[in-house]
Amino acid sequence: MRNKYVMANFKMNKSDSEVEEYLKTFLPLVEGNETKIILSIPFTSLKTAIEKTKKSNVMIAAQNMNENEKGAYTGEVSADMLSGLGVDAVIVGHSERRSNFNETDELVNKKILRGLKSGLICIFCVGETMYERKNQMTEQVLVRQITEGLKSVYANELKNIIIAYEPVWAIGTGVTPMDVEIVETVKVIRNILTSMYDEKIAKDVIITYGGSINEVNCKEIGKFEGLDGALIGGASLMPEKFAKIVSAFKPKACRKKKD
Numbered sequence: 001m002r003n004k005y006v007m008a009n010f011k012m013n014k015s016d017s018e019v020e021e022y023l024k025t026f027l028p029l030v031e032g033n034e035t036k037i038i039l040s041i042p043f044t045s046l047k048t049a050i051e052k053t054k055k056s057n058v059m060i061a062a063q064n065m066n067e068n069e070k071g072a073y074t075g076e077v078s079a080d081m082l083s084g085l086g087v088d089a090v091i092v093g094h095s096e097r098r099s100n101f102n103e104t105d106e107l108v109n110k111k112i113l114r115g116l117k118s119g120l121i122c123i124f125c126v127g128e129t130m131y132e133r134k135n136q137m138t139e140q141v142l143v144r145q146i147t148e149g150l151k152s153v154y155a156n157e158l159k160n161i162i163i164a165y166e167p168v169w170a171i172g173t174g175v176t177p178m179d180v181e182i183v184e185t186v187k188v189i190r191n192i193l194t195s196m197y198d199e200k201i202a203k204d205v206i207i208t209y210g211g212s213i214n215e216v217n218c219k220e221i222g223k224f225e226g227l228d229g230a231l232i233g234g235a236s237l238m239p240e241k242f243a244k245i246v247s248a249f250k251p252k253a254c255r256k257k258k259d
């Protein structure tokens, strides 16, 4: 059975002391929760967050890394630097990096291969624009992003890949896709993985959704068939709100019967 993952993406928000304050409130709220929780925070607070979450059930992710092992790349951070610090995961291929920093599928693939090599879980973001959805290009876009992004990734490495389906038009807009759109797209992603690997392997891959999830709509989204969790931006910045979202994604075994 696949685990549930609820992941925060702070983006370029919160100073080191603000992250520390956040954790003081957040950690007691999620203590003992069996859902996997990952906080993707700015580089400047990684060390603090790793120290403060050491004895907790919360994992820490970076929001980016460089694809090269090391060298003359002023201002960049390598995968080994992150794993050496104790970082668990890294976001790769977020649409804000694809559009604002011209990150291509090829670059995303290099980052994934480098991240996996350094023992990081890669939170691999994919998703179509509104234009692409309206023109029935969603599947075509996902096939390209996933086959390119996971090129040369072995089946046994997929346990360290979390696919975050994030339609670009839903990120930070307050608009979420209809339930069938999310459920159907998750199926499409699993079919793409089946054709790249096989059904048994594809069945075990974690696939989450992200885009305008909040403490209200999470109650519905948390129950969607085949969905293994969520990646949350804006609503993850408030510890109380984010804790509510975490509790909407219960691991199956913990669900009450009437759910």
Ligand code: PGA
Pocket: 009, 166, 170, 171, 172, 173, 210, 211, 212, 213, 231, 232, 233, 234, 235
């Ligand atoms: P949002 O962002 O929840 O603010 O829409 C999601 C994301 O960018 O991962």
